[in-house]
Amino acid sequence: MxxxxxxxxxxxxxxxxxxxxxxxxxxxxxxxxxxxxPAPNPFAAVAGIVDPDNHGWPREVEGLNxxxxxxxxxxxxxxxxxxxDEMTYALVPADRVVAVGSATKNxxxxxxxxxxxxxxxxxREPEVILAQNxxxxxxxxxxxxxxxxxxxxxxxxxxxxxxxxxxxxxxxxILFLGYIYGEEDRAVELAAEVQARFDALQAVVAAKPDxxxxxxxxATRYSDKLYTAGAGSTEGGIIDxxxxxxxxxxxxxxxxxxxxxxxxIAMAPEVILIPQPLEFGAEEFRxxxxxxxxxxxxxxxxDRRVYLVSGILYTTLSFWNLRGTxxxxxILWPEDFAGKEFGPFSFPE
Amino acid sequence: MGIxxxxxxxxxxxxxxxxxxxxxxxxxxxxxxxxAIASLALGPLGIPVSHVAAIVxxxxxxxxxxxxxxxxxxxxxxxxPRILVGGLVGMALGVSGAALxxxxxxxxxxxxxxxxSAGGATGAVLSIALGLNTLFFLALPLFSFAGAxxxxxxxxxxxxxxxxxxxxxxxxxxxxxxxFLGAVVSAVIVMVPADAALREILFWLAxxxxxxxxxxxxxxxxxxxxxVAIITLLSRDLNLLMxxxxxxxxxxxxxxxxxxxxxxxxxxxxxxxxxxSGTIAFVGLVVPHMxxxxxGPDHRVLIxxxxxxxxxxxxxxxxxxxxxxxxxxxxxGIITALVGAPFFLFLLIRNKRQAEAF
Numbered sequence: 001m002x003x004x005x006x007x008x009x010x011x012x013x014x015x016x017x018x019x020x021x022x023x024x025x026x027x028x029x030x031x032x033x034x035x036x037x038p039a040p041n042p043f044a045a046v047a048g049i050v051d052p053d054n055h056g057w058p059r060e061v062e063g064l065n066x067x068x069x070x071x072x073x074x075x076x077x078x079x080x081x082x083x084x085d086e087m088t089y090a091l092v093p094a095d096r097v098v099a100v101g102s103a104t105k106n107x108x109x110x111x112x113x114x115x116x117x118x119x120x121x122x123x124r125e126p127e128v129i130l131a132q133n134x135x136x137x138x139x140x141x142x143x144x145x146x147x148x149x150x151x152x153x154x155x156x157x158x159x160x161x162x163x164x165x166x167x168x169x170x171x172x173x174i175l176f177l178g179y180i181y182g183e184e185d186r187a188v189e190l191a192a193e194v195q196a197r198f199d200a201l202q203a204v205v206a207a208k209p210d211x212x213x214x215x216x217x218x219a220t221r222y223s224d225k226l227y228t229a230g231a232g233s234t235e236g237g238i239i240d241x242x243x244x245x246x247x248x249x250x251x252x253x254x255x256x257x258x259x260x261x262x263x264x265i266a267m268a269p270e271v272i273l274i275p276q277p278l279e280f281g282a283e284e285f286r287x288x289x290x291x292x293x294x295x296x297x298x299x300x301x302x303d304r305r306v307y308l309v310s311g312i313l314y315t316t317l318s319f320w321n322l323r324g325t326x327x328x329x330x331i332l333w334p335e336d337f338a339g340k341e342f343g344p345f346s347f348p349e
Numbered sequence: 350m351g352i353x354x355x356x357x358x359x360x361x362x363x364x365x366x367x368x369x370x371x372x373x374x375x376x377x378x379x380x381x382x383x384x385a386i387a388s389l390a391l392g393p394l395g396i397p398v399s400h401v402a403a404i405v406x407x408x409x410x411x412x413x414x415x416x417x418x419x420x421x422x423x424x425x426x427x428x429x430p431r432i433l434v435g436g437l438v439g440m441a442l443g444v445s446g447a448a449l450x451x452x453x454x455x456x457x458x459x460x461x462x463x464x465x466s467a468g469g470a471t472g473a474v475l476s477i478a479l480g481l482n483t484l485f486f487l488a489l490p491l492f493s494f495a496g497a498x499x500x501x502x503x504x505x506x507x508x509x510x511x512x513x514x515x516x517x518x519x520x521x522x523x524x525x526x527x528x529f530l531g532a533v534v535s536a537v538i539v540m541v542p543a544d545a546a547l548r549e550i551l552f553w554l555a556x557x558x559x560x561x562x563x564x565x566x567x568x569x570x571x572x573x574x575x576x577v578a579i580i581t582l583l584s585r586d587l588n589l590l591m592x593x594x595x596x597x598x599x600x601x602x603x604x605x606x607x608x609x610x611x612x613x614x615x616x617x618x619x620x621x622x623x624x625x626s627g628t629i630a631f632v633g634l635v636v637p638h639m640x641x642x643x644x645g646p647d648h649r650v651l652i653x654x655x656x657x658x659x660x661x662x663x664x665x666x667x668x669x670x671x672x673x674x675x676x677x678x679x680x681x682g683i684i685t686a687l688v689g690a691p692f693f694l695f696l697l698i699r700n701k702r703q704a705e706a707f
Contacts, residue, residue, distance in 0.1 A: 223552030224560035257677035258559065259393075262427050265419060266393040266676060280545045294422035 042188050046175045048161065061180055064141055064160040065148050071157070073182035074136035078122060078129060081140040082110045083163045083317035087173060088138070089115050090190055090319070091183045093348050099132040108277040111312050111320045111344075126150045138180060140317075163317035165237045167198055170319050186348050193346060194319045198241075201322075201329055204336045205243030214332050216244035217269035217300070218314070219259075220276040221285040226261060230254045234321055235275060235314050242328035244271065264289075265298055271332065272300040273307055275314035275324075282308050307331055319345065370650045373640070377657035381436070384661055388432050388668040389424055393676045396420045426563075434561040434569060435667045435681070436660035438626045439636075441573045441618035443659020446633020447640075447651050448580045448615045451587040452608065453508070453519055456696065459634035460619040463523035464500040466630075467530040468616075469623030470554070472496025477549050478537045490568065494620030500526055501616040502609075556627025556682050558667050569625050576618035577656050583611055584648035629663065629682045631689020636662050638696060662688075 043052040050060035050067065058071045076098045079085050085104040088097055089112045099120040107113040122128050124147055129137060136157045139148065143160065152158050159180055163173050171191045178187020218235040220227045229235035230253030231246070239246040247267040253259070264272075272289065276282040286306050295301045309331075313324035326342040390401045396416075403414035404424045442460060449458040449465070460466045476482045476492035504526050508519035534554070541547045580587075586607045589597040594604045622629075636658040637651060644650050666684040673679060 221560075223549050223555075225552050225555065225557065226559065251676050253677055258557075259676050260427070260559065260671060260678060262423055263393040263676040265423065280548060292426070294419065294426045296422075297419050 042191070043175055043179055043184065046172050046179065048176050049179050055184060057182070059179070059182075061159060061176070063158075064162060065145070065152070065158060068157060068159050070136065070159075070180060072135075074157075074180070076132070076134045077136055077138070077181065078132060078134040079138045080122070080124060080129075080143050081163075081317070084138050084140060084161075084177070085116065086110065086112050086316060086318035086320050087163075087177050088181070090345060090347060091174070091178050091186055092181050096181075098134055099129075107312070108279065109312060111316060111318070111323075115347075126154065130154055130156065136180070138177065165234050165317055165321055167195075167241070170198075170322065171195055174319060183348070190319075190346065194322060197326070197342075198322055201241070201326060205241075205329055205333065208243050208333070210245075213243055213245045214270045215247045215250075215268065215299075216271045216273065216328075216332070217247050217264065217267055218273045218275060219264070219285075219289075220274060220282075221288075222276075222280065226259050226264075227256050228253060228259045228263075229256055234317060235273070235324075238314055238321055238324045238328055239273075241322075241325040242332055244328065244332050261292065261295065264295060268299060270299045270303070271305045271307070273309050273314070273328070273331075275309050275311045277311050278308070366647060366649050369644050369647075370653065373644050373650060373654045374657065377654060377661060381657055381661045381664070384664045384668070385432055385436070388664055389428050391668055391672045392423070392428060394420075394423055396424065430563045430566050431558050431561040431667070432664055433566045434625055435558050435663045437566070437569050437573045438558070438622040438629065439632055439659035439661065439663030440577055440656040441622035441659070442629065442632035443636040443655035443657075443662070444577045444580050444652055445615040445619045445622075446659075447637035447648065447655040448587065448611055449633070450637055451591060451648050451651075452611050452615070453505075454591055455519055456638065456700065457520060457634070459631070460497075460615070461628065461630045461633065462527075463519060464504050464526035464530065465497045465616055465619045466623055466628045467527040468500025468503075469493040469497035469620040470628050471500075471530040471533050472620065473553065473624055474534050474537055474550050477553060478541050478546055480546060482549075487568070490572075490621055490624035493624035494572075494617055496530075497620030497623065498613055498616035500530060501612050501619075505612055553627060555680060556629060557670075557678075557680050558626055559678065561625070565625055569621055572621045573618050576614045576621070577652075579614045580611060580618075581652045581656075583607060583614075584652040587611065587648040587652070627682070629685050631685050631693065632659055632662055634696075635685075635689045635692045638692070 041052050043049050046052065048062045050062060057073060058069050060067055060069050075096055077088055077092065077096050078099050079088055080101055082101070082103050085097070085100050094115050097116070097119065099122045100116040101123070102121050103109040104116045105113050105119070105121065110116070120132055122132060124143060126147055129151060134156060136159070137151060138159050138161060141160060141162050148158050148160055161176065164170070171194065174191045174194065175187050178184055178190070216239045218229040218239065228248040229246070230251075231249035232254050233256055236246045236249050247269045248259075251263070251267055274282050274286055276285065286308055289295060289306055290301060290304065300306055309327060310324070313320060313327055323342060323344070330337040330340065330342070386398070386401065389405070390396060390398045399414055400416040400420050401424055403416050404421050406413050407416075407421070408425070445460050445465070446458070449460065449463060450456055452458070453463070470493070472492035472495050473489050475496070476488045481488035481492070504519065504522045507522040508515055538547065538550060541550065586597070586602045589600050589602045590604070590607065592600070598604050637655045640651055640654045640658050644654060662685070663681065666688070667681045670679040670681040670684050
């Protein structure tokens with residue numbers, strides 16, 4: 001064969017082979033779309049969920065009372081704390097909550113009192129709880145271990161969990177309860193809503209310089225005893241979140257200790273919050289503070305920055321305390337939030 | 350006749366009452382005054398002692414040094430009324446304890462142990478639960494007094510047989526009545542709706558001298574000082590009652606009048622104290638016993654000194670309570686119990702040894 005013809009044959013065969021190999025190799029990177037990476041599982045980092053990939057039944061969770069198996073999607077739910085009730089109502093249709101404690105029905109203590117108004121009232125007496133025929137009870141660490149054990153022994157699925165109020169824990173609480181109730185989609189939706197509102201708030205207050213942050217004291221008075229909110233308290237978390245300086249925490253106080261009027265002078269707050277219901281003497285307390293001549297030089301008293309605030313927003317352990325943070329941010333930074341109205345959180349449709 | 354009675358009679362016959370009273374009153378007077386000044390100077394807001402002294406002197410018209418208006422207001426409006434209420438409460442409990450121990454011829458008698466404090470607390474809780482304290486300013490003290498008096502007469506009625514009081518019966522009756530009244534308080538707490546009244550009851554039961562004002566001083570000072578004066582005037586009769594009713598009667602004591610009068614007066618001062626501080630344990634037990642060891646059992650000395658000693662004990666305990674862990678506060682009852690409970694046990698062991706020796 002002539003060398004030129006031989007070269008032409010080889011070239012033709014090479015091109016054909018190359019095209020054939022390309023055709024057999026499937027889609028090329030240029031011609032076929034790459035599938036998106038799987039979305040991260042929002043439940044993967046939530047403490048207490050044993051297998052975040054298990055979205056079927058039964059499922060297991062690690063409560064404060066040990067590893068608990070939830071056999072089926074709970075349809076008859078009870079809890080024994082206002083915070084858990086507020087979260088439960090935000091995660092499941094209201095008709096799946098079958099009974100609540102008396103505090104949840106009291107509008108002075110609860111953000112969901114209007115939803116729970118007609119439900120049976122339960123106490124911490126196991127028989128009273130079992131009489132409502134619940135299929136799950138979610139409860140706080142404040143319920144005695146004997147009660148949890150006797151209810152578990154009676155066949156009720158009991159999950160004991162704590163509610164923390166720092167921003168990340170708030171999201172985890174929602175996701176954990178959503179998983180327990182089998183309402184993962186709603187939990188993700190609510191968590192996103194809560195996170196978005198928190199982020200929007202932080203976009204304003206986080207930029208504030210330390211020197212501009214007001215010194216804030218939370219104080220309540222019951223039977224002549226004065227209580228404040230130090231580090232680790234719900235009100236303290238709200239003050240921090242709203243860009244204030246919690247003077248009680250600064251003074252080394254933790255949780256909700258008793259203080260004296262004199263301590264208020266020593267702490268010199270620029271803003272005093274009274275998260276106490278009106279029927280428990282909040283207005284009288286405020287007036288007594290403003291009228292007390294010994295307190296006249298306290299900046300908050302001198303500037304009359306003593307505010308009655310909603311106890312149910314400032315003391316709840318559920319995500320509703322973010323509404324308290326929003327409320328306080330508006331008090332502390334009126335120019336930044338002028339005209340801004342913060343609404344309630346969404347409920348399941 | 351017991352050791353307790355023999356000692357009292359011996360003192361009554363031989364002691365120089367005036368001298369012991371003068372020494373005791375002088376010493377306790379200095380201590381009470383020192384404690385009050387120290388208490389005025391201590392608190393979350395650091396106020397130098399010199400400023401406190403200047404504020405006190407300024408009050409009597411002597412201008413000696415500088416102080417700020419805030420310091421003056423803190424001392425005069427916050428610390429002084431609290432110290433005075435504490436002093437009055439201590440005075441009431443100390444005198445009440447000494448009187449009841451003499452009346453019942455029982456060294457263990459104390460307003461807390463024989464149910465008088467529980468009666469006062471029950472009365473106060475009922476007035477709150479019924480909402481009377483919000484309608485009528487004096488309802489709580491009056492109910493507290495009525496409860497204390499009712500409990501005192503109930504225990505006395507159970508323990509007294511033919512004018513003599515059985516010591517074991519007295520203590521057992523006191524325990525039983527206190528338990529019963531404790532159950533009444535618990536029942537009230539359970540039945541009261543979860544509203545302001547319940548909170549008020551729970552916080553009131555915690556006791557303490559928080560937030561005392563001149564208004565509290567004005568209400569408490571009358572009944573307590575009158576009660577202390579009555580018991581002091583009856584201190585000679587208390588000495589004679591320790592001989593037994595028959596002997597006391599033969600020595601001119603109108604037993605049928607004096608016994609209930611002392612009991613009612615002890616209930617009055619205890620009820621008033623409880624109304625303003627809640628139950629503060631062991632003051633009525635510790636103070637008279639301590640003073641009896643130092644100054645003897647003569648009630649003419651013991652009663653007035655118990656007033657001063659009780660005031661000293663409560664003022665010091667409250668100062669510790671409000672400054673030890675500031676800016677938060679401890680309950681004053683924690684401090685009195687930390688001192689009182691070991692002392693009570695000491696008395697029990699001591700009495701046991703004496704009984705064994707005889």
